[in-house]
Amino acid sequence: MFQLYLALIILFLLPLCYLITNSILEIRTQIFILREIKPSKNLKELQENDILCLRTVYFKRKKWLSYISMLEFYINKSQNNEKTVEYHKQIKLCHTYMKLEKFII
Template identity: 40%
Template sequence: MFEIYLILVTCFLLPICFLITNNLIYIYHHLKSLKQITKKSMINIDNKDILYVAKIYINRKKWLDCITILEFYMKQIRINELIISAQYYNYIGLCYQSVNIYKIATKYYLKAYNKAPFIKQTLQNLANIYKLSNDTESANKIQNKLTNLNKNEDIYH
């Protein structure tokens, strides 16, 4: 009887240990990457590193930290890097959307759209925020643009 109890407890605890170990490995890799990034000069960090850090903050639901780092580095971007700034605006909009501040999220998604109107993720986020704000007319317009973009992409590929 005691053996059956031990087998049942082991079967229950093994998946939990697996999940905890996976999360610890995930956190370790993120911290290791952050440590490598911070060894660089904080002013001259690559945009891909900034976006990586922003994704980490988003995954950890650190919305204010993500917004702060993106706003700070957005001022460092050169004017010709429109796609990078569009990605920054998109992530900031995502942070505001996550805390249910839809009006400001819409503002940032529109800024991202104005910088680079061909990025699918921005169009999808903009359509979603319009749906959440009960603006179905604007959501349908953006959804049509996204559909046209997908059709054009299929034609050229």
Template identity: 40%
Template sequence: MFEIYLILATCFLLPICFLITNNIIYIYHHLKFLNQIEEKTNIINTDNKHVLDIAKIYISRKKWLDCITILEFYMKQININELIILVQYYNYIGLCYQSVNIYKIATKYYLKAYNKAPYIKQTLKNLANIYKLSGNIKSASKINDQLTDLNKNEDI
């Protein structure tokens, strides 16, 4: 009887241990990556690629305010010729606001990204999605038409 109890307890605890171990490994790799970035560069002069990687980590861990704060800080330091990076910053900030259901501000950032580079598919997808979520179906269909035209032109 005691052996059956141990077998049942083991069967119940093994999946829990597996999930906990995977999360610990995941967090360890993120912290290791952040430490590598900190050792390589000065915090103020961090490369934009590293900033985007850090933002992805914050987004995956649902640290929306941290992500918005770091992107807003580094957005002020971007050169004018780094337009694609700026558009990615706007998209990530919009995603953060969208994740906490603040659709007006998310739309504002997606529109900033759209105004900087109206030909980027991810920006168009994000903008169409936020219009759908906020109930603006007319604008969503208009953006979807632009996305369809962009895809047709790409195929040609």
């Protein structure tokens, strides 16, 4: 009977451990990206690849205002119309998520 209780506890704890480990790895990856990009480069001269990495980090952490301000800076800096259109779409998406969070909370 005791082995049955242990088996049931293990069956319930394994998915929980998986979810916690997955979250820790995701946070570790985000921290690694931020540490790699921010101190090594001037934020005003980031490459498109670095902008995409920062974008995913800000988006996953739900730092909408930081994300919007970064995109607005690059809209003002960018000469390429295709990039600015994409940045505007991302800003609109951020505003949508911000409004959804207000309704959920």
